[in-house]
Amino acid sequence: MAEERKKQYLLGNDAIAHGCLEAGIDFVSGYPGTPSSEVVDTLRRVKDPWYYLEWSVNEKVAFENAIGACWCGLRAIVTMKHVGLNVAADPLMTSSYTGVKGGFVILSADDPFAHSSQNEQDSRMYAKFAQIPCLDPKDVQQAHDMITAAWDLSEKFSLPVLFRPTTRICHSKSDVALGEESPSPRKGEFVRDPKQYVVIPAHTRPLHAILTKKQPEVAKYLVEAGYNSAEIRGTRAVIAGGISVSYVEEILPEDISLIRIGAYPIDQNWLADVVAKHTEVLIVEELMPVIEEAARQTATTTTVHGKLDGYLPHEGEFSSALVAKALMKAGFLTENPFPTEPAQEVVAVRPPILCPGCLHRSVFYAMKKVFRDGVFPSDIGCYTLGLQMGAVDTTICMGASITVGSGISHACPETPVVSTIGDSTFLHTGVNGLINAVYNNANQTIIILDNRITAMTGHQPNPNTGVTATGVPSPKISLEELARACGVSFVESVDPYDLTDLLETLKAAKEKPGVKVIIAKQPCVIMNKRNGVKRSRYVVDADRCVKCGACIRYGCPALEICEDGTSVTTALCTGCGVCADICPAGAIHRGGAKQ
Amino acid sequence: MKKSYDVLIVGIGGQGTILASNVLGDACVIEGRHVRGAETHGMSQRGGSVETHIRIDGKFGSLIAPGSADLLIAFDVLEALRYRHFLKEDGVMVVNREMVVPTSVFSAKLPVPQMDDVVSELRSGKATVILVDATEIAAKAGSPLAANIVLLGVASHQLPLSVSSLAEAVRRNVPQKTVALNEQAFAMGREVRS
Numbered sequence: 124m125a126e127e128r129k130k131q132y133l134l135g136n137d138a139i140a141h142g143c144l145e146a147g148i149d150f151v152s153g154y155p156g157t158p159s160s161e162v163v164d165t166l167r168r169v170k171d172p173w174y175y176l177e178w179s180v181n182e183k184v185a186f187e188n189a190i191g192a193c194w195c196g197l198r199a200i201v202t203m204k205h206v207g208l209n210v211a212a213d214p215l216m217t218s219s220y221t222g223v224k225g226g227f228v229i230l231s232a233d234d235p236f237a238h239s240s241q242n243e244q245d246s247r248m249y250a251k252f253a254q255i256p257c258l259d260p261k262d263v264q265q266a267h268d269m270i271t272a273a274w275d276l277s278e279k280f281s282l283p284v285l286f287r288p289t290t291r292i293c294h295s296k297s298d299v300a301l302g303e304e305s306p307s308p309r310k311g312e313f314v315r316d317p318k319q320y321v322v323i324p325a326h327t328r329p330l331h332a333i334l335t336k337k338q339p340e341v342a343k344y345l346v347e348a349g350y351n352s353a354e355i356r357g358t359r360a361v362i363a364g365g366i367s368v369s370y371v372e373e374i375l376p377e378d379i380s381l382i383r384i385g386a387y388p389i390d391q392n393w394l395a396d397v398v399a400k401h402t403e404v405l406i407v408e409e410l411m412p413v414i415e416e417a418a419r420q421t422a423t424t425t426t427v428h429g430k431l432d433g434y435l436p437h438e439g440e441f442s443s444a445l446v447a448k449a450l451m452k453a454g455f456l457t458e459n460p461f462p463t464e465p466a467q468e469v470v471a472v473r474p475p476i477l478c479p480g481c482l483h484r485s486v487f488y489a490m491k492k493v494f495r496d497g498v499f500p501s502d503i504g505c506y507t508l509g510l511q512m513g514a515v516d517t518t519i520c521m522g523a524s525i526t527v528g529s530g531i532s533h534a535c536p537e538t539p540v541v542s543t544i545g546d547s548t549f550l551h552t553g554v555n556g557l558i559n560a561v562y563n564n565a566n567q568t569i570i571i572l573d574n575r576i577t578a579m580t581g582h583q584p585n586p587n588t589g590v591t592a593t594g595v596p597s598p599k600i601s602l603e604e605l606a607r608a609c610g611v612s613f614v615e616s617v618d619p620y621d622l623t624d625l626l627e628t629l630k631a632a633k634e635k636p637g638v639k640v641i642i643a644k645q646p647c648v649i650m651n652k653r654n655g656v657k658r659s660r661y662v663v664d665a666d667r668c669v670k671c672g673a674c675i676r677y678g679c680p681a682l683e684i685c686e687d688g689t690s691v692t693t694a695l696c697t698g699c700g701v702c703a704d705i706c707p708a709g710a711i712h713r714g715g716a717k718q
Numbered sequence: 719m720k721k722s723y724d725v726l727i728v729g730i731g732g733q734g735t736i737l738a739s740n741v742l743g744d745a746c747v748i749e750g751r752h753v754r755g756a757e758t759h760g761m762s763q764r765g766g767s768v769e770t771h772i773r774i775d776g777k778f779g780s781l782i783a784p785g786s787a788d789l790l791i792a793f794d795v796l797e798a799l800r801y802r803h804f805l806k807e808d809g810v811m812v813v814n815r816e817m818v819v820p821t822s823v824f825s826a827k828l829p830v831p832q833m834d835d836v837v838s839e840l841r842s843g844k845a846t847v848i849l850v851d852a853t854e855i856a857a858k859a860g861s862p863l864a865a866n867i868v869l870l871g872v873a874s875h876q877l878p879l880s881v882s883s884l885a886e887a888v889r890r891n892v893p894q895k896t897v898a899l900n901e902q903a904f905a906m907g908r909e910v911r912s
Contacts, residue, residue, distance in 0.1 A: 132743035132753060157759060239759070262778075295780040296739075296755035298747050366779065373778035444783035462785035465803040468839075470796055471828055473730065473820040475766035581759075680765055680821050684830075 129301050135263045135292045136161035138299045139230070142270035144169070147307040149197035149225065151176040152185040154551065155580035156204030157239035158293035159232035163202050164581060167592045173306040178583050178592040181521070181551040182207035186214045186229070190283075193223040194320060195311030198274045202230040205246050206520060210552065212249070215283070219253045220330040221320055222281035225309070226274030230286045232293050235409045236440035239290075241503070241520060243438060245410035250285040250387055254334055256341050257285040257387040258350070261368035263297035265385065269350075271302065276348075280341055282334075289409065291366050291440065342390035350386035353397045359455060360401040362418060364408040370443045371407055379455050384414050395421035402426065405434060405453045409441050428453050477508050479681035480697030482619040482645035483543075483572055487514035488677060488701070489622060490541055490570065493629040497539040500528040502553070504545040505579045506572050512678060514543070522552025529556065529565035539633060540567040546602065547577035547585040554605065560638045561610040568632045568639045571602055574647040582650060606640040613639040620645060622704035648697050658698025659713045665689045667710035674702045674711065722754075722776040723878050724786060728769045728801045729793030730818055731758070734866040737891055738791065739770040741870055744887035745879045746774055756780035767797060774878060789876050790845075791869050793852075794818055795836045802840065809845050812873045814852040814865055848872060848910075855906050860899035867892070867900045871907020881908070 133141070140162050143151070151174055153163045167176050175192070179185035182203040189199040203211065208231040215229070231249070234240040250257030258273060260266035266288050277284040318326050345351050353360075360380035363371045368383045375381055382397055382404075398404055398421050406415040406429035415429035428434045434449045435441075443461070450456040477484045483506040490499065491514055501507060501515040502524035509515045517527050528542035544553045549571050560567060577583040584590050589599035606614045613635050617628050625643070632639040646656070663674075668689040674682050679702060681695035692702075692711075703711040725742060729735045736757050746753035754776035758768040771782045784804050790811040792798030798813045805811060817833055841847050850872050856864040867888055874884050885904060892900040 130747055130750075132740065132747045132755075134757075161759075291756060291780060294757055294759050296743055296753075296757070297780070298743075298751075298753050369779045442781045442783065443779050461783045462806070464784045467803050468799050470800040471820045471823045471826075471831070473765075473767040473796075473800075473822065475731065476821055478765065675824050678821060678825055682824075683819065684824055 130298050131301060132296055133263065133299045134161060135266055135288060135295050135297070137165050138263050138267040138297070138301070139270050139288065139293075140165035141301050142267045143200055144304040145271045145302045146274045147198060147305040148200055148274070149174050149307045149309050149311070150189055150192035150199035151202075152179050152188045152199070153202035153230075154179055154182045154185050154207055155577050155583045156207045156232070157580055158234060158290040159202050159204045159207075159230060160580045160583065161293070162230060163592065164583065172593075176592055178585065180586060182211040183213060186211035186218075190214060190218055190223070190227060192311060193225045193227040195225070195313045197225040197309055197311050198307065199225060200228045200230060203232075204240065205231050205233045205244050206240060206242065207231070208246055208249055210521065215249065215253050217322055217327075218283050219255045219334055220322060220327055223277060223283060224281070226277035227283040228270065228273045228277060228286050229283055230288070233287055233289045233410065235289055241518065243410060245413070246285060246287045247387055247413050248411055250287070251413070253283075253285075254338060255282050255285055256280070256345065257287055259287050259365040259385055259387070260292055261366055261383065261385060263292060263295055264299050266292050267299055267301070269385070279344070280337055282337065282341070287365075289366055338388060339390075342388045343393075345386040345388070346390050346393045351389060351393070352383050354381045354383075355400060356380045358402050360397070360404045361450070361455065362404055362406045362414055364414050367407040367409060367441050367446065370441055370446045373443045374447050374450065374456065374460050376456060384408075387413070389414065389417050391417065391421060394418060398422050398425050398427075403428070403453070405429065405449060405455060407435060407441070407446055407449065410437070412437070474511070475508060476511065476678070476680055477505065478648050478697075479679050479695045480648040480699040481505070482574060482643055483509055484512070484677070484679065485619045485622060485625065485699070485701045486543065486570055486572060486643045487512045488705075489619075489625045489629055490514055490543070493626060493633060494539050494541050494568075497541050498528075498531055498535070500524045500531065500540065500542045502542075502544040502548045504548050504572075506543055506545060509543065521548055522556055525553050525556030525560055525567075525569055528567045528569070529560045529563065532565045532567045533563075536566065542567060542569045543572055544569065545578070546571060546573045546575065546587040549602070550586055550600070554609070557606065557611070557638070557640070558609050565638055566636055568629070568641065571640065571642045573602060573642050573644045574650075576647050576650055578647045578649065582647065602642050606642075611638050611640045613637070614642070615640075616642045616644055618645065619643040620699050620701060622701055651697070660694075660696040660698055661692055661700055661703055661711050662714045663690045663692055664710045664712065665691075667708050669708045669710070671707060673705050673707060677702055677705055722773040723788050724776075724782040725772040725774065725789045725791065725877070726769060726782055726787045726801060726804045727772065727791045728767070728797040730797065731766050731768050733793045734863070735768055735770045735793065738866040738870055739772050740891045741867075741884065741887040742772045742774065742877070742879070744890055745883040748883040748886055749879065751775055752777050754778070754780040767800060769801060789873060791873055793866065793869070795833065795840065796820070796831060798840055799836055802843070802845065805845050807844050810848065810876050811840070811845055812848045812850060812869055812876070813840065814869060815849050816853055816865075850907070850910050852907070855910070856903050859903035859906050861896070864896070864900050864903035867903040868907035871904040872910045874904075874908055
């Protein structure tokens, strides 16, 4: 019965969070990023936790906070998405030299197919680069089991451990067997040891040698611990890594060997032995050919298939059906277990869109009106969806709207540049760009889309919210004063629902040289809904509607066209009233029931 | 080879597809069965088309291969059409007779799809199509938001899960104060026959 009670239907990230509790973590930090966010979100909602937890302002900050805790002997985790690891790469690359005292787990969630990301980078490469162990689970249960044991691994070798789930682990659900929570009795204590923690050249050279020496020991241990294992069943083999193991397990014939890779570095001697036992091997892994390159290095007479000879793609997400095709090509399967893919219907696309009443929509609308000849660098967040309104010209990574905008302004002095960035992203890495823009006399308008929350990733609080991750009140940062302190003289706050004022402010900014900062303030409409904020719906007076379509072009999902060509608002209306300002006939007015 | 019963639940972000899939997942755990599920989070959620995969008795990956789902539960007729290629040829679809016209239709000035045309297109294949006025039934049960539970009630005749496990899973997943309403919605869904 006890066994029965422990099995739960859980999201991968929730199972991972539970594993953290079972391992007795002391310190949690991170920056939200899909698909990683629910790990901290789950941990921060635990009542009366024994551990410290924070949402940090960015991944580098989160990483360094966590390693500070580890150096005091505590068990820490820092979470982020794969591109967040780029931000934290600086401390990462040296943390392997310094090592850790308390266990340190870096969770970097990869996103094959870029469901919610700007690229498809493979965090396993970072583990190799930094020379630290990497755990790559095949399913939700293994993700839970691996993370629970990850701090022991970290402490055993005094190395940070990179834990790398993918979207299909983080956002898959499964029946999961859980263990008991294990509250930590540890107390932090920093013991001075400059040779370990001060990486001047004289210290770092021997530390590098120690790191090199650890590598074969780690690789050997990962086989002994069962993370990498070989099930020899014939003369041909599939070697699969991470979630691909699950896809292969579903369809692999019984006479083909299955080599499961769940951790890195791979022991080259072990791999050479395993490969040599087969005449032909097929490597199945998402993203980079990490296992494949290792296998090709060890193979002497064995034929190796994988990405490098076109059996499997370098890009995108795998599935059992995709893996079946590769097995067919290799002749490992004689009959495809999946039906031929039927044709897809042509149905009008329904992409994600800005919510009805979202402040971003009115800002983009006004911006396009005033800066007809402008260039619009933007950033990472809900507002990237402004692309559909033609108001997003560039997006590359967090914080780059301001910096790319500065570059464009110096390159094209005649072109007006308007950068848009959310409050959380501004505080993440945008503020450095603002300082730089002012310092170097860029000529650009910067609009901070201030909805007081990190919305896209699931509404995490940030320094602009006035509350910490665990709900403790904290001073709300003043974006206005921050901008002024950077040296900006044109700093204006506007209500984006007041279209007239918004347009006037943008026009004023356009007239002035230098860096102008406009802060558009309205809470996220999803948060408003959760907080019980209600506004009356707006309605269209059909008799006064001139069927010009101006409101429809605004693109709000709460506006539709009737059969007679007049516009109508739907129950989705949240009462922002911007469409009433847009309507040239004055046909839209407040009047519906409160929503 | 195939041992799992695969259900694809589709709709529009915010309609409650994830809650519906949680009910199926919990029902599996109640019965001590394996289950795998995959869902859409993050950027795609904002009013976009969403799909949730549930593999009852699933032990491997969470993704259902196109052409192999046993059951399609759709919260919107257009989404049923968009995803019906996931269904096996003789599969069953339980579809809410609702249509939210994508904003892209208005912005690109495309012809607005008509309910009758979409329904007859759905019926043109070999799949069994069960059309349900789930939102209307849910409103009668107490709230149109319970349309997802009505659809599960309808689908319960197809699912390899007992009615009592499903009902218990409904109770576990809906907000505390809406339990009675959702129980009613589930029961009313069960009464629907195509």
